[in-house]
Amino acid sequence: MAASAARRAERRAGLFMVSPALVVFSVFMFVPIGMTFWYSLHKYSGFGRMRWIGTDNYATILSDHTFWAAAKNTILYTAITVPIGVVAGLSAALLLNRWMPARGLFRALFYVPVVISGVASGIIFLRLFDPLLGILNQIMTSVGLPSIDWQGSGFWALMSIIIVSTWQGIGFGMVVYLAALQGIPREVYEAGIVDGAIGWKRFRHITWPLLRPTTFFLVVYSIIGSFQVFDVVYVLTRGGPGTSTTFLVQYAYDQGFNQRKQGYAAAIGVILYVVVLLFTLVQWRVTKDRDEA
Amino acid sequence: MSHLDRRSFLLTAGLTAAAGSLAVCSSGSNGTSSSTSGSTGSASSSASGGSSTAAPLSGTVTLTTWGSDQEVAAFKKIAADFKAARGAEVTVEVLPYDQIRTVIDRRLQAGNPPDLFRVSYTDVSGYASNGALADLSDAMDSAFAGQFFPALWNAVTMDGAPVGVPHHTDTSAIAYNKAHFAKAGITSVPDTLEGAWTWDEFVAVLEKLKGAVPEASPFAFNYQLYGAYRWFNTLFQAGGTVLDADLKNVTLNTDQAKKALSWTQSLYTKGLHAPSVLVKRPTYPDEIFPTQKISMIQTGDFLIPSLDAAIGKKFDWGVTYLPRDAAAATDLGGNAVVVTDQAKNKEAAIEFAKFLVTADNMKYFCEQTTVLPVRNDLVDAKLDFATRPDLMPVFQKQATTMPDALVKTTTMSAFPAINQALVDNMDQFLSNSSASVDSVISGLTGAIQKAL
Numbered sequence: 001m002a003a004s005a006a007r008r009a010e011r012r013a014g015l016f017m018v019s020p021a022l023v024v025f026s027v028f029m030f031v032p033i034g035m036t037f038w039y040s041l042h043k044y045s046g047f048g049r050m051r052w053i054g055t056d057n058y059a060t061i062l063s064d065h066t067f068w069a070a071a072k073n074t075i076l077y078t079a080i081t082v083p084i085g086v087v088a089g090l091s092a093a094l095l096l097n098r099w100m101p102a103r104g105l106f107r108a109l110f111y112v113p114v115v116i117s118g119v120a121s122g123i124i125f126l127r128l129f130d131p132l133l134g135i136l137n138q139i140m141t142s143v144g145l146p147s148i149d150w151q152g153s154g155f156w157a158l159m160s161i162i163i164v165s166t167w168q169g170i171g172f173g174m175v176v177y178l179a180a181l182q183g184i185p186r187e188v189y190e191a192g193i194v195d196g197a198i199g200w201k202r203f204r205h206i207t208w209p210l211l212r213p214t215t216f217f218l219v220v221y222s223i224i225g226s227f228q229v230f231d232v233v234y235v236l237t238r239g240g241p242g243t244s245t246t247f248l249v250q251y252a253y254d255q256g257f258n259q260r261k262q263g264y265a266a267a268i269g270v271i272l273y274v275v276v277l278l279f280t281l282v283q284w285r286v287t288k289d290r291d292e293a
Numbered sequence: 294m295s296h297l298d299r300r301s302f303l304l305t306a307g308l309t310a311a312a313g314s315l316a317v318c319s320s321g322s323n324g325t326s327s328s329t330s331g332s333t334g335s336a337s338s339s340a341s342g343g344s345s346t347a348a349p350l351s352g353t354v355t356l357t358t359w360g361s362d363q364e365v366a367a368f369k370k371i372a373a374d375f376k377a378a379r380g381a382e383v384t385v386e387v388l389p390y391d392q393i394r395t396v397i398d399r400r401l402q403a404g405n406p407p408d409l410f411r412v413s414y415t416d417v418s419g420y421a422s423n424g425a426l427a428d429l430s431d432a433m434d435s436a437f438a439g440q441f442f443p444a445l446w447n448a449v450t451m452d453g454a455p456v457g458v459p460h461h462t463d464t465s466a467i468a469y470n471k472a473h474f475a476k477a478g479i480t481s482v483p484d485t486l487e488g489a490w491t492w493d494e495f496v497a498v499l500e501k502l503k504g505a506v507p508e509a510s511p512f513a514f515n516y517q518l519y520g521a522y523r524w525f526n527t528l529f530q531a532g533g534t535v536l537d538a539d540l541k542n543v544t545l546n547t548d549q550a551k552k553a554l555s556w557t558q559s560l561y562t563k564g565l566h567a568p569s570v571l572v573k574r575p576t577y578p579d580e581i582f583p584t585q586k587i588s589m590i591q592t593g594d595f596l597i598p599s600l601d602a603a604i605g606k607k608f609d610w611g612v613t614y615l616p617r618d619a620a621a622a623t624d625l626g627g628n629a630v631v632v633t634d635q636a637k638n639k640e641a642a643i644e645f646a647k648f649l650v651t652a653d654n655m656k657y658f659c660e661q662t663t664v665l666p667v668r669n670d671l672v673d674a675k676l677d678f679a680t681r682p683d684l685m686p687v688f689q690k691q692a693t694t695m696p697d698a699l700v701k702t703t704t705m706s707a708f709p710a711i712n713q714a715l716v717d718n719m720d721q722f723l724s725n726s727s728a729s730v731d732s733v734i735s736g737l738t739g740a741i742q743k744a745l
Contacts, residue, residue: 045423046401047424047425048423048425049423130576131567132567132586132587133586149569151569151574152568238518238573238574239573240573240724241571241723242720242722244724257398259710260419
């Protein structure tokens with residue numbers, strides 16, 4: 001009886017302690033998510049009258065060529081940026097995990113782009129990539145290389161976004177990998193040396209396998225982040241030229257805020273939510289299985 | 294397509310007053326005639342309630358706008374005059390042009406909009422049809438409405454009820470770098486509307502520039518984002534139209550429209566147009582022109598002050614007329630000021646809107662910001678433009694070539710969706726040299742027809 005009362009008291013105390021977070025989450029996450037589902041079933045400009053249209057928005061998406069172009073671009077962007085980001089982050093971490101002069105400074109330099117807002121980064125790179133005024137093309141032409149039409153060519157516009165996103169993301173991958181590398185017991189490496197695992201063999205047979213959970217986390221986290229890319233695209237290209245750099249979130253924004261189709265934008269958001277949720281569930285399931293093993 | 298002499302333009306589009314005003318003012322003369330000043334002052338007192346004898350007002354109203362330094366200064370000066378005359382304070386809130394629509398929308402959504410805001414004629418109906426704007430019928434009778442060009446008054450009405458006031462209009466012409474022209478050996482620039490370059494002559498000029506000034510792109514259009522509809526200038530120059538006379542059906546599947554599209558695309562494929570200046574581009578040709586990386590741009594008169602400030606003494610520049618093909622044509626630009634339905638101080642907001650468009654205040658605003666008035670009683674007024682008055686006669690004469698059909702299309706309620714159709718389809722078309730004219734016509738026709 002006493003034990004049961006103690007459990008109840010503990011439960012109440014726990015609930016009391018999480019309640020601030022619960023309130024914040026409800027107001028800023030659960031309610032907006034619910035409203036997004038609700039909006040997606042309506043025709044709504046953002047102000048004025050809201051009209052119930054059932055699943056019409058979802059039916060429209062099926063035949064919306066721009067949506068599918070945006071989905072294709074998002075997948076392509078993810079397929080390119082995630083591996084590059086993971087490999088670059090790991091490389092930076094391996095480099096900066098060993099002693100070197102000004103190591104702290106280099107770590108900070110790699111991490112600075114992570115804390116700079118996407119909009120600010122976008123504006124900086126907008127000036128760098130500008131085909132007529134940008135310093136990149138001026139450097140290229142000064143050394144005899146042809147200038148690149150970073151914003152008029154679909155391919156190069158996409159490349160410019162990938163370059164900026166990679167620049168932004170390396171620091172995060174580096175920090176996560178650094179933490180993981182420093183968590184590998186020294187004894188494991190010492191035992192490896194006894195068995196002849198040095199250099200590349202040491203990385204391949206000791207470091208890499210022990211980093212696998214971290215890599216899995218980073219891959220899933222980066223995929224989710226890639227599906228949500230927006231700020232850099234908005235500042236750099238606005239989705240153009242044509243639909244070359246139109247991504248799902250940017251397309252939803254355009255529909256909701258420029259074309260005043262908030263119901264349709266919400267439907268795109270719901271689809272994106274389901275996709276991201278699937279990746280999150282995979283990560284949650286794998287992490288749970290590993291923790292229980 | 295009717296090509297408008299001054300009188301027929303007035304009669305058909307209701308904009309003749311603008312055209313007349315522009316033609317008459319083409320001397321760019323200093324000073325204001327006393328008769329005009331006197332008569333307009335009288336009109337403003339009686340019709341607008343803008344005189345100091347009107348009932349005093351209290352409190353504060355917020356006007357949200359974008360604007361150049363000159364525009365903001367003009368708004369603030371008129372706001373100060375309003376406070377002195379009527380007692381109510383006007384806070385002028387300035388937002389970046391690219392963001393104002395989104396910010397206003399969100400404030401409306403949150404139930405906290407400004408009392409008044411500045412909006413392009415092409416966007417008024419989007420707000421009015423969603424019930425965001427106040428019905429000003431009680432404050433603005435037919436006598437008040439009769440002071441403005443009919444087409445632009447209609448642009449600020451919804452089902453016959455006024456929701457704001459027409460504030461000014463503007464239009465496009467060509468700005469060019471005189472040093473680049475000299476380098477290319479181009480010694481003759483059209484100085485009359487009738488002598489404007491034909492498309493072929495225009496292309497020949499661009500080719501000369503391309504050869505002589507390789508470090509700069511010869512030309513760039515001002516078709517970007519909310520201004521995508523300015524491509525209709527080219528369409529109408531070719532003799533094409535967007536919609537039929539009833540404004541019910543798209544008329545883009547014509548030889549004229551195909552010619553206009555092919556010609557526009559050819560400027561890109563021949564390297565005569567800045568390749569990265571497309572329809573979705575977030576920076577504008579007028580931002581690049583002062584750097585001398587583009588020799589010639591299509592631009593609006595409202596940009597003269599900012600161009601003048603950015604160029605300074607770096608190089609000499611002038612303006613000339615848009616090229617012509619089957620006809621000359623330019624776009625209807627300009628803005629209105631509207632009162633929101635949720636305005637906290639609606640009475641003062643309405644009175645300030647009316648004060649803003651008294652003859653004296655409209656004239657002052659136009660002179661300071663190099664835009665054109667929209668009041669009938671300013672048709673014969675001589676405007677003393679504060680910046681580069683020598684350039685304004687070209688814009689004033691060019692404004693007489695606004696096709697009636699284009700004015701009607703630009704001010705219809707479906708126009709925002711029509712403009713969006715242009716943004717989506719033209720950006721795709723112009724960025725891809727292998728894109729076919731037929732495919733863009735099909736895309737535009739489908740999207741515009743859906744919007745009607």
